Amino acid sequence: MTAQIDAIYRSESRRVLATLIRVLGDFDLAEEALHEAFFVAVQRWPEDGVPDNPRAWLVSTGRFKAIDRLRRQSRFTPLLEEQAEALEAAPWSDEDVEDDRLRLMFTCCHPALAADAQVALTLREICDLSTEAIAHAFLATPSTIAQRIVRAKGKIREAKIPYQVPSRAELPERLDSVLRVIYLVFNEGYSASAGADLTREDLTLEAIRLGRLLLELLPEPEVMGLLALMLLHESRRPARTSASGELVLLDAQDRTLWDRALIAEGCALVEQALTSRRFGPYCLQAAIAAVHAEAPSAGETDWRQIVGLYDVLLRSVPSPVIELNRAVAVAMEQGPLAGLALVDNLLQRGELQDYHLAHSARGEFCRQLGRFDEARRAYEKALSLTQQAPEKRFITRRLAELK
Template sequence: MQVQVSIDSLYRRHAPRVLATLIRRLGDFDAAEEAMHDAFAAAVSRWPEEGVPDAPVAWLIRVGHRRGIDQIRRRQTARQHAHLLMPDEGEAEEARDIEDDPLRLLFTCCHPALSMSDRLALTLREMAGLTTEQVASALLQRPASLAQRIVRAKRRLRNAGIPYEVPDAAELPTRLPGVLGVIYLIFNEGYSSSDGERIVDVRLADEAIRLGEALARLLPQGEVFGLLALMHLHHARRGARQDARGELVPLEEQDRRRWDARQTQAGLAWLERALALTPTAPYTLQASIAAVHAQAESAEATDWRRIVMLYGALQQRQPSPVIELNRAVAVAMHDSPEAGLALLEALAEHHQLVDYHLFHAARADLHRRAGHREAARHAYERALALTVQQPERRFLARRLAELEAGDGPPRSTEENSHVVDTP
């Protein structure tokens, strides 16, 4: 039983690494996946009697490679694949290649030749090690459709001759943002699930952080650190975002004692490393905003002036109507609801915000704070019509009911308006 537990743990932790090396050695996603599963099956069969080897990952790679070569020979293509019959061990260069293989796989899964949907699905399947059914559930797709999407993405990579490599120094600055964007999109998928009662899909958020940490080990760059800081600081609040009944709790009402102090400290540590290298890069700026919330002892003690300044810097660096929305809410919190509303009204016709429920939720909140009951009611109704996540719908419905009853103090929607931002 103990050996079985070890194999299960090893699979969860290292299957993507084993797969990455087998893809490089065998030159084919599907052959590598089959060989990897054969290797783990061999471990299940042999390790209970033989014991766990001293270097289990190397053992799995070696067995998987041999099984893959056997597959190729059985398919009578050994001549075309003779270059794959490489030594299994003992070469320093091969050891370095194995260490870099997860990075190769990540950049391949996130190649710009693929659509963003394909990159997301392929990264979750190949790098995060989720099953097709798990990826389909996370992305709210049918398993059969998701499987076909992954097959087509692999075929596109193969037919386009996409090299299985880490971009060189000249190309890396243009490729890295796409990889970071996919990781953050996976994280945000964990905070925007529309199925049932969940606000947070912890599995997806955790996988995104794990991918980010793996990338940081292999590619220690400032914006990688900044993204990790951002994800850790947001994820630290996950336990306070819903109450015991599953109802959404906005930031200013959250019990900060329920925030994960260890994860907050990890986020602040990553931010310190990022600020030393890329103080004005987008993810680092967003992490700096999250850090202001994390370091405030209470909602009332939040340094809104600094948040306004940081959103201004972020808007200059990465112009976006969603960032302008967040800045407007911060201005309202620092100055007055009317000041924030003036900025929001200037965005009202922007095509990216017309059907964005958080824009209308923010307008509703600020109109309520300003005492504009009728305008607030219309904005709440519009936000409610556009919202699909059940806890958010109930939250907005409660606010609308309180407004119509004339009950309750003003409340902020700032928590929702920035936590689910996509890069």
């Protein structure tokens, strides 16, 4: 039974929390109610059995626990009794809970909040990422992320930011932050920042689900581009690790394991988005992924086209990480020496000194050039920076080969 409750927590807790925030109108109160509801479930379900609709049961239990908590605290703060009475009198239904996380996402991405706070809050509240994982995504410290989240919650409470999907007129200004959130959620699932597993399928599928919901709400080219990008990357997931869980690089992947249905859907979305001529960075990244997906083998990849797409992407969104990806593509087209020059320039600028993939790429280029001492130092630096077990094992194998 404990394992079953744990599974329900993993699959339902974020949905339950989003609905509780809608019902209770307060982040902190909803989080306390969520934990109390699961505490009651651990006590009752082993004897009573799991309810037919665990999500509705948890929301209902959490709501009652929140009302009880407010009434207990009203002895010291009388206004809380009025809040408890209002919550008890307000009707609620579990018929419309599927979109609660989308409503919550737009609340978290309200323009009254700082951009980084929008993303951090959404990743924490909707997807249950730890502050450490969010910090890794932001290249920031956990304490900085925690402060952003606390300030964002306070701003929502003080400004009485509504819990709703904005009107169509308001959507465009809110869209960039929402897309960024979904993209970071997918990235954390596609390449987990830490832990024993390379990927977290629950996060990639959640990001794709949110992307589909957003496309239904707002069929804009960049929404199509982001969904296409996620589908094309997700199509390769079965081939990215071996049967024993070891990392398999793109050029060594068994392409028969790639999900052709996801590739077809993703490529169709890319084509539809690009024909609009109103595309942006997500469409361009999806186009790069489509070139990889359509290549029959690694050796038949059109690297010149990929470098050209990266050039356009960099003009749209200057980024050292995109420059690093372009350097890898240049190395595949022109050779490791050309790639090494670009990576060395990036590292000398200092922007990617703490990014393990930059040092790993340098190690690979040096290895291919026979500069084994430099390769070893670069791989050792990458090993010291990565927190993911499969990547650690991969780099350790590379170092063993150099010896």
